[in-house]
Amino acid sequence: MEAAAIPTAREIHRMKINLTEAVTDGLETAKKVGKQTSDAAEELMDDTAERIRRHPAETVVFAFVVGFLIGGFVSWLTRRS
Numbered sequence: 001m002e003a004a005a006i007p008t009a010r011e012i013h014r015m016k017i018n019l020t021e022a023v024t025d026g027l028e029t030a031k032k033v034g035k036q037t038s039d040a041a042e043e044l045m046d047d048t049a050e051r052i053r054r055h056p057a058e059t060v061v062f063a064f065v066v067g068f069l070i071g072g073f074v075s076w077l078t079r080r081s
Helices: 009-054 056-080
Strands: none
Touching: 009 056
């Protein structure tokens, strides 16, 4: 075995530092994405609540239509077999 193929203690230490930095950067990015997703979901909930307060009749009709369509689709899927 060649001596050049065996990493030195300094190289191993550098690899450890690089790996630690990469993991830390990945965790920070994941936390930022999680925070942005949470903020977007909260904003969507607030917007939805505001829309329901401003247009209650439209919201009920829309919910009924969506439920009717989903029910029809599920019924169609079960009868198809």
